[in-house]
Amino acid sequence: MLELDIKIPAMPEGGYPIRIGTDILGSLWPRIEADFDKYSKFVVTDENLVSAGHLQKLLGQRDIPAFTISPAGEASKTIDTAIAIIEAMEKAYLGRDTLVVALGGGTVGDIAGFAAAVFKRGVPVLQIPTSTVAQADSAVGGKTGVDSSMSKNAFGAFWHPAGVYIDTVILKTLDERQFRAGLVESVKHAIIADSEYFDFLEENLDAVLQRKPDVLEKIAERNCRIKGSVVEADPREQNQRRSLNYGHTIGHAVEAASGFELLHGEAVAIGIIAAGLIEIEMELAQPGRLDRIRGILEKLGVPVKLPADMAEEKLIDLIKRDKKAVNKWPRFVLISRIGEVYRQDGQYAVEVSAELVTTVLQKL
Amino acid sequence: MLELDIKIPAMPEGGYPIRIGTDILGSLWPRIEADFDKYSKFVVTDENLVSAGHLQKLLGQRDIPAFTISPAGEASKTIDTAIAIIEAMEKAYLGRDTLVVALGGGTVGDIAGFAAAVFKRGVPVLQIPTSTVAQADSAVGGKTGVDSSMSKNAFGAFWHPAGVYIDTVILKTLDERQFRAGLVESVKHAIIADSEYFDFLEENLDAVLQRKPDVLEKIAERNCRIKGSVVEADPREQNQRRSLNYGHTIGHAVEAASGFELLHGEAVAIGIIAAGLIEIEMELAQPGRLDRIRGILEKLGVPVKLPADMAEEKLIDLIKRDKKAVNKWPRFVLISRIGEVYRQDGQYAVEVSAELVTTVLQKL
Numbered sequence: 001m002l003e004l005d006i007k008i009p010a011m012p013e014g015g016y017p018i019r020i021g022t023d024i025l026g027s028l029w030p031r032i033e034a035d036f037d038k039y040s041k042f043v044v045t046d047e048n049l050v051s052a053g054h055l056q057k058l059l060g061q062r063d064i065p066a067f068t069i070s071p072a073g074e075a076s077k078t079i080d081t082a083i084a085i086i087e088a089m090e091k092a093y094l095g096r097d098t099l100v101v102a103l104g105g106g107t108v109g110d111i112a113g114f115a116a117a118v119f120k121r122g123v124p125v126l127q128i129p130t131s132t133v134a135q136a137d138s139a140v141g142g143k144t145g146v147d148s149s150m151s152k153n154a155f156g157a158f159w160h161p162a163g164v165y166i167d168t169v170i171l172k173t174l175d176e177r178q179f180r181a182g183l184v185e186s187v188k189h190a191i192i193a194d195s196e197y198f199d200f201l202e203e204n205l206d207a208v209l210q211r212k213p214d215v216l217e218k219i220a221e222r223n224c225r226i227k228g229s230v231v232e233a234d235p236r237e238q239n240q241r242r243s244l245n246y247g248h249t250i251g252h253a254v255e256a257a258s259g260f261e262l263l264h265g266e267a268v269a270i271g272i273i274a275a276g277l278i279e280i281e282m283e284l285a286q287p288g289r290l291d292r293i294r295g296i297l298e299k300l301g302v303p304v305k306l307p308a309d310m311a312e313e314k315l316i317d318l319i320k321r322d323k324k325a326v327n328k329w330p331r332f333v334l335i336s337r338i339g340e341v342y343r344q345d346g347q348y349a350v351e352v353s354a355e356l357v358t359t360v361l362q363k364l
Numbered sequence: 365m366l367e368l369d370i371k372i373p374a375m376p377e378g379g380y381p382i383r384i385g386t387d388i389l390g391s392l393w394p395r396i397e398a399d400f401d402k403y404s405k406f407v408v409t410d411e412n413l414v415s416a417g418h419l420q421k422l423l424g425q426r427d428i429p430a431f432t433i434s435p436a437g438e439a440s441k442t443i444d445t446a447i448a449i450i451e452a453m454e455k456a457y458l459g460r461d462t463l464v465v466a467l468g469g470g471t472v473g474d475i476a477g478f479a480a481a482v483f484k485r486g487v488p489v490l491q492i493p494t495s496t497v498a499q500a501d502s503a504v505g506g507k508t509g510v511d512s513s514m515s516k517n518a519f520g521a522f523w524h525p526a527g528v529y530i531d532t533v534i535l536k537t538l539d540e541r542q543f544r545a546g547l548v549e550s551v552k553h554a555i556i557a558d559s560e561y562f563d564f565l566e567e568n569l570d571a572v573l574q575r576k577p578d579v580l581e582k583i584a585e586r587n588c589r590i591k592g593s594v595v596e597a598d599p600r601e602q603n604q605r606r607s608l609n610y611g612h613t614i615g616h617a618v619e620a621a622s623g624f625e626l627l628h629g630e631a632v633a634i635g636i637i638a639a640g641l642i643e644i645e646m647e648l649a650q651p652g653r654l655d656r657i658r659g660i661l662e663k664l665g666v667p668v669k670l671p672a673d674m675a676e677e678k679l680i681d682l683i684k685r686d687k688k689a690v691n692k693w694p695r696f697v698l699i700s701r702i703g704e705v706y707r708q709d710g711q712y713a714v715e716v717s718a719e720l721v722t723t724v725l726q727k728l
Contacts (some may be wrong), residue, residue, distance in 0.1 A: 010374045012600060083443060083512070090514045095687055118482065120687060121509060121520035145485060148447070150454045156485035157521065236376060323459055323484060 002221055006140065006228040008160050008235050018164040020220045024304065025128070025167045026057050032101065032126065033253040036281025037162065039124070041065075042089055044112035046072035046104050051128060052173045058103055058128070065092040069108060074260065077107050079155050082146045085115040087361050098123045099162065105131035105178075106138040106249065106264075113144030117159035124162035130170045132188075133265055136189065136223040141244075142232045153323075158236060164224070168216035176348065180300050181265030182248075183208065186219050187296055189226040192246045196341030197222045202292070205299050210275050222281035242349045243341045245324075246333040247272035250357070255319035257310050262303070269302040270364065277360040278352055284342055291339070305364060311362040316354060329354060366585055369503065370592040372524050372599050382504065382528040382592065384584045386577040389492070390421050394489065396465065399527065403463040403488070405429075406453055408410055409434035409475035410468050415495060416537045422467055422492070428455040433472060439625065441471050442690075443519050446510045449479040460486045463526065465594050467599035469542075470502040470628075477508030494534045496546025497629055500553065500587040505595045505608075514652045517687075522600060528588070532580035544664050545629030547572065548611075549581050552636065553590040556610045559703030561656035563585045565657070569663050606713045607705045609688075610697040611636035614721070617682035621674050627666070633666040634728065641724040642716055643698050648706055654703070664706035669728060676725040680718060693718060 001021035006017045032041070043066035045055050050068055059066075069076045089098065092140045102112035102125055109127050115126035129139035145156030160280055171179065190198035200218070201208070207215040227244065234241040251271025262270075276290035297304050306315075322330040332348035336342040344350045365385035372379045380687035386703035396405070409419050414432055421431075431452045433440050453462065457629040466476035466489055472489050493503035509520030535543065554562035564582070565572070571579040575642065615635025619626055626634075642655035649679040661668050670679075686694040695713035708714045 012602070079447060086518055087512060087514060090512060090518060095689070097690065114482075118478075118519045118521055120518065121507065121522055143485065148451060148454060150451060154450055154454060154484065155482045157482055158485055238376070326460070326461065 001336065002217065003229060004221070004224055007232050008142075010235060011160055011349075013162070016157055016161055016363065018166065018224045020166040020168070020217055020224070022217060023169040023277070024165070025054065025169065025170060028128070028165055028167075029058060029060065029062065036099045036124070036126070037084075039097050040094050041101055042092065042094055042107060043067070043101045043103060044069065044085055046070065046076070046108050047345060048072040049104050049108075054130065054170060054173075055103060063149055064079050065094070067103075069111065072107070074107055077111055077146050078148050079148060081111055082115045082118075082155070085111065086119050086147075086253070087140075089119060096120045096123060100125040101128065102126065103128045103130065104134070105129065106134045108136050109138050110144050111146055113142075113159050113161070114146050114155065114157060117144055117157035122159065125159065127161045127164045129164065129166060130330050130337075131174055132171060132179050133168050133185055134182075135168075135171070135220050137185040137227060139166075140224055140227045142235065160235070166172075166220050166222060168213050171216060172211055172218050172326050176178075177263065179211070180209070181263040181269075181302055181321075183300055184265035184269045184272070184297070184302055186223055187293070187300070188244075188246050188268065189223050191272070191293065191335060192243050192333070193226045193230070193339060195337070196224065197226070198292075198338050202296055205296065211236070216341055239346070240348050242324075243333055245349070246335070246341070247275050249319060249332055250274040250361075251323075252322065253315045254306065254310070256318050257314050258307065266302045269297045269304060270306060272297065273304050274364055275332065275334060277363055278356060279342075281356055281360060282334070284334055284336060286337060288334070289338060306361065312358055315361055316358060318356065324349075365409065366581065368585070368588055368592060371596050372506075373543070375524055377526070380525055380527050381459065382440070382530065382534070382588045383436065384530040384588070386581060387533040389418065390424075390530065392492070392529055392531075393422060393424065393426060396463075396576060396611055399516050400463045400488070400490070405463050405465055406456065406458055407431070407465045407467060408433065408449055408472060408473050408479065409466075410434065410440070410543060411490060412436040413468050413472070417512075418494065418534060418537075419467060429453075433468075436471070441475055443508050443510050443512060444517070446474055446479045446482075449475065450483050453479075460484045460487060461722065463494065464489040465657065466490065467492045467494065468498070469493065470498045473498055474508050474577055475510055477506075477525070478510050478519065478521060479523035481508055485524065489523065489524045491528045493530060496535060496543050497548075497549055499530050499532075499535070500546060501549040501591060503530070504588055504591045506599065517524050530539055530584050530588070532584060533578050535580060536575055543575070544573070545627040545633075545666055547634045547664055548629035548636070548661070548666055550587055551664070552608075552610050552632065553587050555636070555657065555699060555702055556607050556697070556705050557590045557594070557703060559701070560630055561590070562656075562660075562702050563651065566660055569660065573664075586661050601692050603710070604712050606688075606695075607697055609713070610699070610705070611639050613683060613688075613694050614638040614679070614687055614725075615646070616686065618674070619668065619678045620682050621678050622651050630666045633661045633664070633668060634670060636661065637668050638724055638728055639696065639698060641727055642720065643706075644697065645720055645724060646698070646716070648698055648700055650701060653702060670725065676722055680722060683721065689712075691708055
């Protein structure tokens with residue numbers, strides 16, 4: 001099992017470990033018991049993970065209280081679900097000495113992380129991410145949140161996990177479309193931070209898509225290193241952490257405009273192409289660079305063009321409402337080359353005019 | 365206006381200011397606008413503060429979105445109220461660049477602080493405490509929380525305020541019983557940390573009860589210095605901050621056993637006497653010490669004995685469920701002399717047997 005340590009000085013413990021391995025789920029519980037021997041345990045998962053046998057594999061015959069989110073997926077990522085989890089913890093007579101174990105994809109991690117952040121002013125959460133997007137992105141970094149009836153992540157907290165365990169074998173049961181869309185965050189990491197990793201992904205994409213364990217371990221490790229180092233440098237997203245938002249400003253608008261028919265990673269893929277087109281307009285791109293990026297995304301089978309029925313005006317309106325917008329227009333993350341974010345006066349998010357974005361959307 | 369600075373290294377800003385004055389409410393808003401010029405403002409208050417004219421005095425003719433908690437008081441300190449506040453912020457199109465201004469007593473501060481802690485992963489909150497208990501205690505220190513249908517503060521966060529403004533004139537409109545009960549936290553501060561402050565309270569209690577502004581400013585300043593220094597040393601309550609819990613372990617049980625008929629400060633007064641009796645049993649008390657403490661509490665007009673119908677077994681059961689209990693029995697904060705907490709092996713909360721506590725409750 002591979003181990004990394006993420007250093008977060010603001011945490012009382014100074015940080016947390018990430019452990020990556022293949023087929024480790026069945027032997028994880030004794031380790032969790034040893035690492036957190038003073039804590040009662042409470043598991044949060046969803047019905048898909050239960051059906052796939054993963055909860056059973058994690059717990060074996062142990063009698064551990066658990067909450068199963070149903071239905072699985074974004075529709076359950078609400079404050080009501082978080083309240084139901086906390087009431088279940090109260091009914092199990094759990095107190096501050098409780099470890100919440102989140103077994104699931106991004107949705108489970110977000111909900112369980114938020115519930116842990118606010119239960120009796122905060123209890124630790126251990127993340128066991130089970131999807132490509134959660135293993136690459138959401139399990140590391142400490143962002144948690146649930147939706148209100150009006151908007152996404154209206155409720156949330158920065159709450160770093162007490163640890164992250166990644167078992168790449170769990171990905172074998174993941175739905176193909178989810179699997180592929182989740183890999184877009186891996187491509188994003190390579191684009192913003194690591195050109196060698198980009199080369200590796202280009203060369204090994206077939207093995208990735210065949211879900212070969214050694215390759216999946218390698219990309220899990222790379223993703224955690226990249227995301228971890230950015231989070232270490234800027235845990236509360238004052239500046240550098242914004243680089244993780246590459247492709248996301250337009251991506252979020254596309255995701256919302258699709259009525260969430262597009263998966264997050266699919267929308268971000270379109271957003272990455274849009275960022276590439278902005279870079280060309282702003283003369284930040286080397287010849288052929290966007291073609292390489294488009295090539296890898298096409299091979300992943302994710303969209304690289306706007307859906308035909310998606311109006312630019314609608315997207316511009318959604319971009320104005322971006323939660324990072326100041327004076328109703330957000331800044332954008334761009335790259336100077338593959339592996340390096342473009343900075344202006346030290347800022348990782350830079351000004352791009354609405355006119356230029358409109359031009360790019362028309363070409364997309 | 366008197367200014368203190370509370371240093372919290374874990375905060376990105378490094379801490380926050382406390383400003384104390386007399387009749388400053390009407391001139392505060394321009395100062396808030398200047399200090400937080402990049403933020404939209406949202407006020408949370410309650411119907412009592414509105415009736416007393418304090419919201420009007422704070423805002424003048426300005427058109428600032430506000431949420432009025434109704435009914436005022438503990439019954440509204442629920443997750444439902446926090447959700448209603450967040451939805452009101454969304455309806456006002458507020459984003460991450462929002463400052464929540466909490467104008468009210470402990471309940472308003474707790475709810476507004478929690479809403480600010482979780483709105484879009486956290487926005488700053490400015491506390492303008494309007495009761496003796498909030499000015500002495502809850503506005504400083506960063507504890508926020510709301511109740512579930514099952515228990516108190518089931519939802520909460522450590523969320524330090526961006527600033528605290530204390531206007532002692534607001535206390536003039538406070539109900540006499542609330543006013544007196546809130547002063548128990550001031551007595552507690554003197555007992556655990558400052559014998560000169562204890563002398564001052566003994567000598568000036570008539571002036572305090574007459575709500576003389578200069579004396580109220582003096583005790584606001586002492587309370588903030590004492591609580592602030594403890595919070596600075598131990599913001600997340602790992603050890604020293606527990607000293608603030610003096611009188612509270614038994615006090616919380618008495619409060620719950622009374623069905624919350626007793627005010628928090630009234631129950632803590634009984635808890636302080638219980639702590640004094642434990643100290644006598646454990647031979648930690650100087651002769652006459654408890655009489656001085658009892659004298660000041662009697663002069664405040666708060667109870668110093670258990671209500672006649674309150675059974676010891678019920679209290680012992682509630683103490684077992686204390687949220688800080690480990691293996692179903694909490695530790696207790698005791699003093700070695702007025703102004704100094706008793707420590708064992710560096711610990712501010714020490715072991716006291718259930719037998720000894722039962723003996724003391726029978727004498728109370």
